[in-house]
Amino acid sequence: MLRPQIKTLWQTPTGYAASHCRQCEAGWTRTGKEGGVITICLLDREPVLVDMTDCDRYAPKETQA
Numbered sequence: 001m002l003r004p005q006i007k008t009l010w011q012t013p014t015g016y017a018a019s020h021c022r023q024c025e026a027g028w029t030r031t032g033k034e035g036g037v038i039t040i041c042l043l044d045r046e047p048v049l050v051d052m053t054d055c056d057r058y059a060p061k062e063t064q065a
Contacts, residue, residue: 012037021048025059
């Protein structure tokens, strides 16, 4: 069983985290077996905070044609 503080991380991102962090070159996303999602920022090396509103290092991922 996951520790309570770890389990709370597996929440689907909303707001800025969903619209930007999941689409950023410096971010990657993992999906848990129960459908939860965690987005990690490679700049901070930790999960993106759900109340984040801006990032001056945002760089959209290049789309593959």
